[in-house]
Amino acid sequence: MIVRRQLLAAILLLVLQSCGGAQKPAAPLSVEASWDEVLERAEGQTVYLNAWGGDPRINAYLRWAGEELSERQGVTLRHVKLNDTAEAVSRILSEEAAGRTEGGTVDLLWINGENFAALKEAGLLYGPFAERLPSAEAIDFEGDATLRTDFAVPTEGYEAPWGRSYLTFAADRAVAAKPPASPDELLSWAEENEGRFTYPAPPDFTGTTFLKQIVLSDDELKPLLNEQPTEESFGVVWEKLSSYLDELHPHLWRGGRDFPSSAPAQRQLLADGEVFVTMAFNPTDAASAVARGQLPETVEAYTFESGTLGNAHFLAIPSNAAHKAGALAVVNFLLSEEAQARKADPEVWGDSPVLALTGAEAPPVPAIMLAEPHPQWTERLEAAWQERYRR
Amino acid sequence: MMPRRRRDVQDWAGLLGAALTSGLAAAVLASALLLTIGQAVGGASRWTGEGLRSLLAAPGIGRSALLSLTTGLAATAIAYGGAMALAALAAEHSAKREGAMKLLLAVPHTAVALGLAFLLAPSGLLARAVSPFFGWEAPPQFPVPGDPFGIALTLGLAAKELPFLFIMVLTAIRTLPTERLAAQTAALGYRPLRGWLSVQMPLIHKQTGIAALIALVYAVGASEQGLILGPTLGAPLPVRLIEWFTDPDLSARSTLAAGSLLLVLIALAAAAIWEAALRAGGAIMRTRLQTGRRSGFGERLIRPVRYACLGLLVAAVLGLLGLCLSSFAGPWRFPDLLPRSLTLTLWRQQGELLTGPFATSGLLAVLSAPIATLIGLGAGELVRGRALLSRILTAVLLSLLLVPEPVLMFGLGTVLTLWRADGGLMGALLLHLVYAVPYAFLLLRAADAAIPANLERAARSLGATRRRAFLTIRLPLLAPAIAASLFLTAIISVGLYLPTLVGGAGRVASLTTEGVALAAGDRRMAGAFALMLTSLPILLLLLSEGVRRAASKRGSGHA
The missing domain is CATH 1.10.3720.10 (MetI-like)
Known part of the structure; x- marks a missing residue:
């Protein structure tokens, strides 16, 4: 009976949703609007948050946020689960190409790096809004440069920092007692453990991050990545990186002729024992998979000794978003100390907060954090990798 | 005199309907292909060849x-x-x-x-x-x-x-x-x-x-x-x-x-x-x-x-x-x-993630199957006995199926965005119909073609009207095909990934879209979605078997 009633309710909801598509015409929300006006307009809006949906913990956290928001501010939060943020970016771009300058289908977007750079450059973001939010008062924008730059691109208030993360490896200690923690160690380890290491195929972002991690672990190459790539600097970096990869690949899973499609896919390979090491752009990814029973208890997380690549991730509102006021209310809630503390709880998500938490348990932070290079490095490394290894 | 005039009216209505159906399907196909060709060769007015060049340069x-x-x-x-x-x-x-x-x-x-x-x-x-x-x-x-x-x-x-x-x-x-x-x-x-x-x-x-x-x-x-x-x-x-x-x-x-x-x-x-x-x-x-x-x-x-x-x-x-x-x-x-x-940990913890997509997939299937079967049956009747029209409609609907799915979907996605018809259940349903209708039409037409023409001729010569001949002779004979069409279109709908994704602008969370998003990284989650994806069509199968039994019982009652 209960199941039937739930199904009925779900069906009704869907029907209503599909009927209620038409928006009442209203003046566009000014960037200067007062917070009271924002809240007034936000009430009753349904905000479509486009965010990667590959982690059940993150999905559960967003569901909690949705419940709180609907109770406190009358805003309905819907999580549009993406495989890749680029899907939403390309949607926004094609809406723009179709002349849809308002009433867009994406209200809020979880974003950073090249995706942000692309939208900002195309002028398709609403703002500046980040530092006008009431919650932003508790965020130390002046003191922490990583909150105002995204892969070396200034955010200028067109996205609000939501959290921070860094590249973390995880190894099954039962079969890999001393997993590789530097590029050189990796090479010799891979030779000893034929076929038991791999990385997600770029342009998957974890795979590209792994490439950047290898480059940044090289003291000679590291300074070059602070600047935009030139033909010369990219040539130097790529020559060294590709000769390293040429040496490494024959010892990888499937002889380096194929790669897993994503970090979660590689995590499943670790769970199956096909590889002994995995990686994720989230320090608590492995621990949470152990807690869920996906990975054996012998799996432990670690980072490269010479420092690990870290970055902040953000929330942005497309300029054609249909529910900007609602989106602002959502961002403001997600940046509140309460929401940030819950997000930082390793049991919940384990994502580092963007503001100082009082008394809450925060996830561990690595000793040495390496900054993201300019997004053009990402693009060029992805292109060059595919050019060489995808033939 | 009377029956003859009525047939004329029916003929005209049939012609018009068939022309409309063919025209609509052709428009769907043409718009998708033209937009694609347009984008492939470059800007709105000039040939740049940009797309072709970058395609040929794509690694592998x-x-x-x-x-x-x-x-x-x-x-x-x-x-x-x-x-x-x-x-x-x-x-x-x-x-x-x-x-x-x-x-x-x-x-x-x-x-x-x-x-x-x-x-x-x-x-x-x-x-x-x-x-x-x-x-x-x-x-x-x-x-x-x-x-x-x-x-x-x-x-x-x-x-x-x-x-x-x-x-x-x-x-x-x-x-x-x-x-x-x-x-x-x-x-x-x-x-x-x-x-x-x-x-x-x-x-x-x-x-x-x-x-x-x-x-x-x-x-x-x-x-x-x-x-x-x-x-x-x-x-x-x-x-x-x-x-x-x-x-x-x-x-x-x-x-x-x-x-x-x-x-x-x-x-x-x-x-x-x-x-x-x-x-x-x-x-x-x-x-x-x-x-x-x-x-x-x-x-x-x-x-x-x-x-x-x-x-x-x-x-x-x-x-x-x-x-x-x-x-x-x-x-x-x-x-x-x-x-x-x-x-039962996974089902207890993630169960609620599954019920919504299950309902959405079920709803899309239950909506698209009868709509597609009705359109397929109606279109089949309209072109019946008109060799040329029948051939045109078949060709047009077939060509929808003979264009690879991604080509049609990405092309139609652009059309829906232009019309602002994407981003909801409606958009997903429309794109589901693009596949469901041709299958229904082809399946029913094949079954119809196999019905001996002399049966209907005999009924007509005994004084049955066209409608009566349809209802008492051909409909019962078509009943198994109608049940098959309902079932086939419903399961096609359940399985559709790209049409749901593109037509729903990612907002319509069905078992396939959620399954592909969540299944990559966790086999147990994949298993949960596989189980849901398998059980929904089985429910639909039972439903269509029920329809088939009822229909054949009716059919044998008339015989």
Whole structure:
């Protein structure tokens, strides 16, 4: 009976949703609007948050946020689960190409790096809004440069920092007692453990991050990545990186002729024992998979000794978003100390907060954090990798 | 005078309706293709060739294109040959087998692919089963699934096409006087299988040749199976298209469009090779028949092919069962053949993630199946007896199915965005109908064509009106086909991934879209979605069986 009633309710909801598509015409929300006006307009809006949906913990956290928001501010939060943020970016771009300058289908977007750079450059973001939010008062924008730059691109208030993360490896200690923690160690380890290491195929972002991690672990190459790539600097970096990869690949899973499609896919390979090491752009990814029973208890997380690549991730509102006021209310809630503390709880998500938490348990932070290079490095490394290894 | 004038009115209404249906379908197709061509060759007014250039420069594009061509052809050859071989022997145990086939047909591609991957992988069920004999403690290293030759992908596609083609073949057989044909060939001295091969198979192929061609084009354009069973590097072409579709760089759009055109060419090439091979086969068979020999090589192949196909189907089912079991599994690591313990943790924790998508998929199926069947039936009636119109409508609807799925979907996605009709259940439903309507129409038309014309003629000459002749003669005879159409369109709807994704702008969370998003990283989650994806069509199957029973009861009441 209960199941039937739930199904009925779900069906009704869907029907209503599909009927209620038409928006009442209203003046566009000014960037200067007062917070009271924002809240007034936000009430009753349904905000479509486009965010990667590959982690059940993150999905559960967003569901909690949705419940709180609907109770406190009358805003309905819907999580549009993406495989890749680029899907939403390309949607926004094609809406723009179709002349849809308002009433867009994406209200809020979880974003950073090249995706942000692309939208900002195309002028398709609403703002500046980040530092006008009431919650932003508790965020130390002046003191922490990583909150105002995204892969070396200034955010200028067109996205609000939501959290921070860094590249973390995880190894099954039962079969890999001393997993590789530097590029050189990796090479010799891979030779000893034929076929038991791999990385997600770029342009998957974890795979590209792994490439950047290898480059940044090289003291000679590291300074070059602070600047935009030139033909010369990219040539130097790529020559060294590709000769390293040429040496490494024959010892990888499937002889380096194929790669897993994503970090979660590689995590499943670790769970199956096909590889002994995995990686994720989230320090608590492995621990949470152990807690869920996906990975054996012998799996432990670690980072490269010479420092690990870290970055902040953000929330942005497309300029054609249909529910900007609602989106602002959502961002403001997600940046509140309460929401940030819950997000930082390793049991919940384990994502580092963007503001100082009082008394809450925060996830561990690595000793040495390496900054993201300019997004053009990402693009060029992805292109060059595919050019060489995808033939 | 009266009846005659009424028929004139009906004729005009029929003509108009048929023209409208054809025109609408043609417009859908043309707009998708024109937009694609436009994007492929460059800007609005000038030829830049940007898209074609970047397509040709894309790393490994030749490998991707070739893989789509070969896997599509191989999978369809296996599936069509297998469907015929199974049908040749179906007289012995057809009813049971058809039920099992319908179940397997009902399982969406995504679930079959995930199940097969779990069976074939180095850490999969097969390797676990043999690990004691080889002393494997860690999984062996062989590159399946995702092998560069697309063997796993071919098997996955064949496992899904086989039930489809088998059911199409059985539907065709029902329209044939099989016992008479068998008796006649036996009287002429042919062994049963030889007689079946020589006379019945060509007659069946006349009706199912189209279905085989559709399966071929589907296989060439398959995206979900390609994602799961194909290689990551050198992925099949449709997977490359999805990559360009999701690329934030706008210039990738023209690459996508050029790639779509390439996929159209690949599909055309595959169809040409397929038809040429079938014709050559037919010619050989005719020459053989003319020699008067009563036995041959063909019938000796039937049994091995049948066993191979049954093996493939068993493998698909085993993989699927294993996958579903994994959603209840505690630790289940290599080389354990069975989980160490069973638990409901996943279902308790993630259960609510599953009910919404389940309801959405069910709703889309329950809406699109009757709509598509009604349109298919109506369109069929409108063009009935009008050879030219019928041929035009068939050609137009067929061409919707003979354009690879990604090409049509990415093209229509642009159209929906222009109309602002995407982003809701409505958009998804519209794109589902693009597939459901042609299938319904073709299935019903094939069944209708097989109804002896003299039955209706007799009824009419006895004074029945056209409507009455339809209701009392043809509708009951069409009832099995109508039930089949409801079932087929419903399960097609449940399995659709790209149309849901594109038409719903990612907001319509169905079992396939959520399944693909969540399943990649956790086999137990994949198992949960596979179980839901399997159980929904089974519910629909029971529903359509109910409809079929009711309809045939009614039909026999009239007879």
